[in-house]
Amino acid sequence: MELSEAKKLKMYRDMWRIRQFERKVDQFISRGDITGTTHLYIGEEATAVGAINALKDEDYISSTHRGHGHAIAKGSDIKEMMAELFGKRTGACKGKGGSLHIIDTSTNNLGANGIVGGGIPIAVGAALALKMQNRDEVVLNFFGDGAMNQGAFHEATNLAAAWNLPVVFLCENNQYGMSTSIEKAFKIKDLAKRGEAYGIPGVRVDGNKALEVYDTVLEAAKKARNGGGPSLIVSETYRWKGHSKSDAKVYRTKEEEEEWKQRDPIADFEQILIEQNLLDEDKIKEIKNEVDAEVKEAVEFAKESPYPDKDEIFDDVYVDREVEL
Amino acid sequence: MRVITGREAVREALREEMQRDENVFIIGEDVGVYGGAFGVTGNLIEEFGEERVRDTPISEAAIAGAAVGASLLGMRPVAEIMFMDFVTIASDQLMNQGAKIHYMFGGQQNAPFVMRMPAGAAEAGAQHTQSLEALLYHIPGLKVVMPSTPYDLKGLLKTAIRDDNPVMFVEHKKGYGEKGEVPEEEYTIPFGKADIKREGKDVTIIATSHMVFKALNAAETLAEKGVDAEVLDPRTLVPLDMESIVKSVSKTGKVVIVHEAPRRGGVGGDIAARISDSEAFYYLEKPIKRVTGPNTPVPFSPVLEAEFIPSEEKIIDAVMKLTK
Numbered sequence: 280m281e282l283s284e285a286k287k288l289k290m291y292r293d294m295w296r297i298r299q300f301e302r303k304v305d306q307f308i309s310r311g312d313i314t315g316t317t318h319l320y321i322g323e324e325a326t327a328v329g330a331i332n333a334l335k336d337e338d339y340i341s342s343t344h345r346g347h348g349h350a351i352a353k354g355s356d357i358k359e360m361m362a363e364l365f366g367k368r369t370g371a372c373k374g375k376g377g378s379l380h381i382i383d384t385s386t387n388n389l390g391a392n393g394i395v396g397g398g399i400p401i402a403v404g405a406a407l408a409l410k411m412q413n414r415d416e417v418v419l420n421f422f423g424d425g426a427m428n429q430g431a432f433h434e435a436t437n438l439a440a441a442w443n444l445p446v447v448f449l450c451e452n453n454q455y456g457m458s459t460s461i462e463k464a465f466k467i468k469d470l471a472k473r474g475e476a477y478g479i480p481g482v483r484v485d486g487n488k489a490l491e492v493y494d495t496v497l498e499a500a501k502k503a504r505n506g507g508g509p510s511l512i513v514s515e516t517y518r519w520k521g522h523s524k525s526d527a528k529v530y531r532t533k534e535e536e537e538e539w540k541q542r543d544p545i546a547d548f549e550q551i552l553i554e555q556n557l558l559d560e561d562k563i564k565e566i567k568n569e570v571d572a573e574v575k576e577a578v579e580f581a582k583e584s585p586y587p588d589k590d591e592i593f594d595d596v597y598v599d600r601e602v603e604l
Numbered sequence: 605m606r607v608i609t610g611r612e613a614v615r616e617a618l619r620e621e622m623q624r625d626e627n628v629f630i631i632g633e634d635v636g637v638y639g640g641a642f643g644v645t646g647n648l649i650e651e652f653g654e655e656r657v658r659d660t661p662i663s664e665a666a667i668a669g670a671a672v673g674a675s676l677l678g679m680r681p682v683a684e685i686m687f688m689d690f691v692t693i694a695s696d697q698l699m700n701q702g703a704k705i706h707y708m709f710g711g712q713q714n715a716p717f718v719m720r721m722p723a724g725a726a727e728a729g730a731q732h733t734q735s736l737e738a739l740l741y742h743i744p745g746l747k748v749v750m751p752s753t754p755y756d757l758k759g760l761l762k763t764a765i766r767d768d769n770p771v772m773f774v775e776h777k778k779g780y781g782e783k784g785e786v787p788e789e790e791y792t793i794p795f796g797k798a799d800i801k802r803e804g805k806d807v808t809i810i811a812t813s814h815m816v817f818k819a820l821n822a823a824e825t826l827a828e829k830g831v832d833a834e835v836l837d838p839r840t841l842v843p844l845d846m847e848s849i850v851k852s853v854s855k856t857g858k859v860v861i862v863h864e865a866p867r868r869g870g871v872g873g874d875i876a877a878r879i880s881d882s883e884a885f886y887y888l889e890k891p892i893k894r895v896t897g898p899n900t901p902v903p904f905s906p907v908l909e910a911e912f913i914p915s916e917e918k919i920i921d922a923v924m925k926l927t928k
């Protein structure tokens with residue numbers, strides 16, 4: 280399917296929205312304005328944006344602890360996301376979740392996950408429901424390279440394969456799970472080979488090239504939609520920032536970081552759009568300004584929003600609040 | 605005496621035990637060059653190398669299982685689960701395997717390993733903040749240790765490593781930064797010995813883990829109000845020093861139990877039941893009170909998290925209601 284010009288520009292804008300959102304979060308986290316920790320998506324934008332744009336709007340995603348990029352690409356309101364990070368009542372989860380737990384039922388985002396690998400079986404369950412309900416949608420399941428060594432990955436992937444469920448497993452291989460490199464965590468070099476073990480296709484894709492990710496996910500989603508069952512895609516990318524707030528990054532070199540920054544996914548896509556005459560300097564400036572204004576508005580919204588009342592701690596433990604607390 | 609942090613105290617215990625016994629080794633996520641998610645293992649990898657400070661993939665079931673398995677052949681693994689919440693992933697190996705081995709094989713095989721787990725609310729939301737000691741406390745075959753001060757962390761971890769049973773060692777994230785006196789000389793602390801952190805005659809506050817610090821602060825305020833509170837830290841939950849608890853309660857006649865975990869099914873309920881089962885029952889002047897986390901997950905918002913964690917005010921309030 281050929282991407283429309285409008286959609287390509289939207290993808291470009293979304294990549295910027297993710298990056299600028301994350302840069303702001305980075306500032307607030309290091310200053311302590313946002314409490315706790317967070318996992319930034321900077322450097323991996325092409326994966327979320329390429330993959331999610333290959334879906335139909337009604338398709339589902341399930342996300343990870345590094346989930347801001349997924350939510351933004353799926354269409355979440357960044358005002359509500361920022362407010363959630365600040366722990367405000369107007370946040371995406373009324374302040375109950377925080378950075379690790381953004382969900383958006385209105386965009387069919389089944390939620391981020393604080394447990395590495397925890398979202399994989401859930402995605403499979405959602406795909407099971409789609410199949411049992413004879414529905415057309417598919418589930419796109421994001422997880423990291425680190426999550427691939429959880430038992431949950433193996434059990435869920437096998438189940439999805441055995442039952443031919445409409446799910447696309449998308450491993451974001453950013454080369455590290457916290458400080459542990461894939462060389463240390465795996466004996467195999469090509470993580471996509473694991474697909475073979477479950478009898479499903481396994482392919483690798485350059486995760487910093489939005490259009491490559493797009494094409495690969497499009498094909499896998501089509502297969503899943505047509506009853507062809509799951510696929511495994513390993514998207515090779517890199518997180519520019521530390522794993523979380525307190526990471527001295529002693530486990531990797533400056534040279535390696537620089538090498539990956541040379542392969543900036545936004546610059547790569549920008550170049551393609553310039554060559555296709557969809558972007559020029561003025562247009563780029565315009566988009567960046569609009570994105571910055573949107574992020575600024577989100578920050579203001581978050582800061583001005585009220586905190587929850589103490590009493591709200593008891594809301595939402597159960598659907599029926601009257602259950603004994 | 606020398607003052608160090610809880611983090612340093614744990615690291616010292618690990619270092620000393622690794623120097624003492626070459627079978628002791630560390631296994632967990634990011635415990636090597638990263639130095640542990642909370643900086644606990646620090647530079648131990650420089651002294652002991654990758655063989656004895658083993659970074660693992662993100663595989664909690666394998667971490668726990670490898671600890672169980674290595675312990676069967678005479679190693680003394682000290683495994684680390686990055687956040688106590690992830691013990692759920694390791695739970696088959698701990699609860700069905702490690703805990704049962706000595707008993708179900710008729711005492712022929714033991715499994716002497718330690719599982720270290722940082723617990724407690726610290727700005728990280730529902731899946732990185734739980735205090736799940738009650739799950740482990742419920743399983744016969746596991747010992748459960750829950751220290752508060754640097755002194756206790758060090759002395760009890762050394763004992764845990766030397767113990768011939770599976771020991772669940774629950775640390776509190778906020779305890780890593782707490783400072784306290786720890787002697788240079790070697791010492792260990794026996795299991796099953798509570799510590800009276802503050803003597804008093806009017807009421808017994810039984811507090812676990814980081815709640816001990818809250819209880820001590822509350823006791824100072826209570827003193828200003830003319831209430832002399834005794835603060836008892838059980839230090840080990842299995843075995844639990846009922847003798848010291850009974851003695852203290854018999855003296856004061858009033859009890860407030862404080863833990864951070866949600867109230868329902870919490871360890872405090874069992875301690876209360878055991879007090880009312882004991883001699884101390886006849887000395888009780890008032891109902892046994894608990895100050896605990898509410899029966900909710902831990903919310904992220906700083907305002908709500910502060911509401912979750914038992915506060916000094918809530919402890920003071922509970923005590924004042926008993927002593928009025």
Ligand SMILES: Cc1ncc(C[n+]2csc(CCOP(=O)(O)OP(=O)(O)O)c2C)c(N)n1
Nearest residue numbers: 345393394395423424425426455456457690
């Ligand atoms: C079950 C579990 N174990 C450990 C952690 C702590 N932790 C959070 S993210 C992370 C690294 C995850 O690596 P990966 O899956 O590759 O995702 P990335 O962070 O690289 O995006 C770890 C170890 C966790 N949240 N859940």
Ligand SMILES: [Mg+2]
Nearest residue numbers: 423424455456
């Ligand atoms: Mg990774």
